Amino acid sequence: MNDIDINWKDGVGEVTDQPLTISPGSGTGNAAVSFDSVMNKGLDRTLELEITTPKGVKKTLTVNQEGCRQAYITSDGKRWLTSDNRVYGVLKSDAPCQCNYTCPGVFYVRPDGSITDAPSNDCIGVALNAQGKRFMIEKYEDLNESYVTAGSGKDSTYAFYWGGNGTDQTGIANYNKAYGGDVHGYLKQESGSYNGTPDFPQAVTAWTNGALSDWKGKANSNVLKGVTTGGGSYTSYATIGHVLNTFLASADAKGYDDWYIPSCGELSLIYMNLTSVNNALSAIGGQQFNTSTIYWSSSEVDAKKAWYVNFINGHVDSGYGVIGNIRGDHYRVRFVRDILP
DSSP states (O other): OOSOEEEEEETTSSOSOOOEEEESSSSSSOOEEEESSTTOSSOOEEEEEEEEOTTOOEEEEEEEEETTTEEEEEETTEEOBOTTSOBOOEEEOOSOOSSTTOSSEEEEEOTTSOEESSOOTTOOEEEEEETTEEEEEESOGGGSHHHHHHTTTSSOSSOBBOOOTTOOOTTSOBOSOSBTTBSSEEOOOSSSOOSSSSBOOSOGGGOOSSGGGOOOHHHHHHHHTTOOSOOTTOOSSOBHHHHHHHHHTSGGGTTOOOOBOOOHHHHHHHHHTHHHHHHHHHHTTOOOOOTTSEEEEEEEOSSSOEEEEETTTTEEESOTTOOSOGGGSOBBOOOEEEOOO
């Protein structure tokens, strides 16, 4: 970097002179940026990056930090965005996280359960920290041998019944609305916009009623472990409770016995961070969430219906406009587990 002079101006006052490397140093296109401790204090703040070119032209870029690990860049008051509204001027620090990975983001889980920001194939899952919620997402989904075992002799080893059609599951709260007065609606994509109406609030703190307010996936799953048949004539697919039981009894659980089926709120939060989650899963050699299908939550409507999220478009539903037995449908399931702060 002999042709550009760079100065940091940190409003917090912690760092005023830090090395910055930009590659390529000339030409056009996106530039990869790396730095040390400038963006590593777990704070929301603004830094100014002043660049002077060989011709004496000065340009000030404002780096807006969000949490501990990333930031976006604005110039002339405009945020750098692509045509599909995704930020491409994202900075990520190379320095170790100093807030024990409790800052917003997606991290990686080692076999011993510890959290790291360094992906490797021996990681067993990814940790999602978003909007005050924190849980681990399992790595392989139906690539696990336990899914194959659970679906053996059935019509699928990746799609399953919610189960117990015709029986209201005592111990799981019933929600006849998704949020407010809406029986269905749409979540906002992490990178993009809503795919339909009604649209649900982006802030989970606003989810104070309906299925979106259900964060009791673990308790729900303890009930669903006992639901091992489809109910009535529904025998073609395994149930998500049976798949969970088979998973927990196998080596796929990696020694942990507290995996569960996410509730509607938990599954919705995953969808709203899906780009980051899927990228993280790929980084550790895992299987991404399938964006061409539907995933069951552990939340219930009544004896015939349960809540799900369509990962094609973010549609939260339980069979809007359908009179039949939605529990007789077969969708995917992905397990999660709580992680300590």
